[in-house]
Amino acid sequence: MRWxxxxxxxxxxxxxxxxxxxxxVFLGVTRSEVFRIPLGILYVxxxxxQAKYSSEIRTVLEGDLRRSQVFRVIHPPLVPExxxxxxxxxxxxxxxxxxxxQAAVWISFAxxxxxxxxxxxxxxxxxxxxVMGKRYMGQAQHLRTVIHRFSDDIVFQYTGERGVAETRVVxxxxxxxxxxLYLMDYxxxxxxxxxxxxxxxxxxxxxxxxxxxxxxxxxxxxxxxxTLDMATGRLSKTVGxxxxxxxxxxxxxxGELAFASSRDGPTQIYRVDREGKALRRLTxxxxxxLSPTWSPTGAEIAFTSNRGGSPQIYMMNAAGTNVRRxxxxxxxxxxxxxxxxGVSIAYTCRVDGRLRICAISPDGATLARLTDGPGEDExxxxxxxxxxxxxxxxxxSRGDLFMMNADGTEMERxxxxxAKxxxxxxxx
Amino acid sequence: MRNRNQSFLLVIGGxxxxxxxxxCPKKVETVRGTATVQEEKVTPPxxxxxxxxxxxxxxxxxxxxxxxxxxxxxxxxxxxxxxxYTIRDDARxxxxxNAHWLNGNPKARVKIEGHADERGTSEYNxxxxxRRAQSAKRxxxxxxxDGSRLSTISYGEExxxxxxxxxxxxxxxxxxxxxxQ
Numbered sequence: 001m002r003w004x005x006x007x008x009x010x011x012x013x014x015x016x017x018x019x020x021x022x023x024x025v026f027l028g029v030t031r032s033e034v035f036r037i038p039l040g041i042l043y044v045x046x047x048x049x050q051a052k053y054s055s056e057i058r059t060v061l062e063g064d065l066r067r068s069q070v071f072r073v074i075h076p077p078l079v080p081e082x083x084x085x086x087x088x089x090x091x092x093x094x095x096x097x098x099x100x101x102q103a104a105v106w107i108s109f110a111x112x113x114x115x116x117x118x119x120x121x122x123x124x125x126x127x128x129x130x131v132m133g134k135r136y137m138g139q140a141q142h143l144r145t146v147i148h149r150f151s152d153d154i155v156f157q158y159t160g161e162r163g164v165a166e167t168r169v170v171x172x173x174x175x176x177x178x179x180x181l182y183l184m185d186y187x188x189x190x191x192x193x194x195x196x197x198x199x200x201x202x203x204x205x206x207x208x209x210x211x212x213x214x215x216x217x218x219x220x221x222x223x224x225x226x227t228l229d230m231a232t233g234r235l236s237k238t239v240g241x242x243x244x245x246x247x248x249x250x251x252x253x254x255g256e257l258a259f260a261s262s263r264d265g266p267t268q269i270y271r272v273d274r275e276g277k278a279l280r281r282l283t284x285x286x287x288x289x290l291s292p293t294w295s296p297t298g299a300e301i302a303f304t305s306n307r308g309g310s311p312q313i314y315m316m317n318a319a320g321t322n323v324r325r326x327x328x329x330x331x332x333x334x335x336x337x338x339x340x341x342g343v344s345i346a347y348t349c350r351v352d353g354r355l356r357i358c359a360i361s362p363d364g365a366t367l368a369r370l371t372d373g374p375g376e377d378e379x380x381x382x383x384x385x386x387x388x389x390x391x392x393x394x395x396x397s398r399g400d401l402f403m404m405n406a407d408g409t410e411m412e413r414x415x416x417x418x419a420k421x422x423x424x425x426x427x428x
Numbered sequence: 429m430r431n432r433n434q435s436f437l438l439v440i441g442g443x444x445x446x447x448x449x450x451x452c453p454k455k456v457e458t459v460r461g462t463a464t465v466q467e468e469k470v471t472p473p474x475x476x477x478x479x480x481x482x483x484x485x486x487x488x489x490x491x492x493x494x495x496x497x498x499x500x501x502x503x504x505x506x507x508x509x510x511x512x513y514t515i516r517d518d519a520r521x522x523x524x525x526n527a528h529w530l531n532g533n534p535k536a537r538v539k540i541e542g543h544a545d546e547r548g549t550s551e552y553n554x555x556x557x558x559r560r561a562q563s564a565k566r567x568x569x570x571x572x573x574d575g576s577r578l579s580t581i582s583y584g585e586e587x588x589x590x591x592x593x594x595x596x597x598x599x600x601x602x603x604x605x606x607x608x609q
Contacts, residue, residue, distance in 0.1 A: 133465030146470045200586050203551055231474040244558050244582055247551045267555040288555040311552055334549040348549045378549045
């Protein structure tokens, strides 16, 4: 009966959301709450003097699993027998599973000096059978990474596709007065600075293998495109044409870099090979063309152009032919980002005078405005699983990063410095 | 049955830990045939970059006031409408003054910086700033200033002259600014 009430309530809320959205339709790739797998952490066993880690492990893992959009995290009743530290018997798990618990997680953690060991097991709540078990070893300082790895492994076990808890985000920030690039974990933790030349470092993008970050920097006085090798820290200039060199984007194969340059007057889209050679101009009109984003197959490129008078999203094939306009609603649509699943292009739209995040299907048939509220939102970027968008917003500060589901739900603030944090890019 | 299972697990677990201590195999423990506890070393991806602390090269970073001398007074900023790069009437007067000064100081080389206000996306504002700088350059060359003395650069919305989030400020940020090189 309570279930029925809950379902009815959800249906009403849903109807209400739909009604308020008017003709707009959500690109529904987010699993609704009721279809998620009920999961609970039964117990986190620690040595008596390390009990403080128990709640941190629980909090980080629950956050990861909730964001996975695969699981609904519930809190099973505490089973006192589990405190003994031994792996749980099928009977104990079934006892904890009274609340319709489908996946029951049991964790054993110990830290010794600089080393940690975390053993994670997932049991089927109905049968008590172990579904997966992993023992992770690493440095104590990498506890969050270890938990993220466990979460991604659980998501993989249940869906066949890894979660994104172990991914990172690079972004540009005015924290130190100039504009430097920073890295953070996908959940906003562990922020570290990766440039320090006190110039402007803008629009970072990952190479498809995650080994490089390519971005525009004014470090040499004029805006050129540089590539930072993440493993070695080596920085090289990739494109330094006269004028602007901005908005780089690697093709899905990593073999080609599309970018925009003003070397011929108006800003146009070009492409070069991996070494920055074999320059080819792709757009040929007299308007501004910039912010290229590749389709996941590499066959097409979406971009911003003001050839129709106002900035709009256009598409072309990767050779620059077959250009056609994708957005027609509103007079300011910029910074497209093609979903890694191919089904949606997120971009910055202006609605009622404010910048918002919108998403449109590549055939133009389905359009959705994903954000609302105070401030302005811009520069959306996809998570590698296509389930999340990260973007910058002035809704609570002068500029912080926020994450939300692909349909605009479950928005979460990730940075808190308010230092004009923008241009986020999600690692593969 | 459960007890037997548990002691079986304990034995296997003990062997597993012994193996682990002696240092190696991948599969440590087998439980009920199907799922196993696998062992894995976790290290985050290498991040070798060391944020450099080298001094910057860019001259304007020293501060906009570096040229706040008579030159700056001679070369005024020209302002633009939102999302536009056409020269307004008030900007026309400013640029005519600037052309006059440039024609009287034929050795001066000038960098024309195009700027935008923050209400827009950062990449589009870079293109817009470049357009504004190019507009100003075209206007000056039409008044007889040698184009080779004029270079352009866009800072988009990244170097505002005024920091508040109000229209009065935005209007001051949609500008071209001139620096003597």
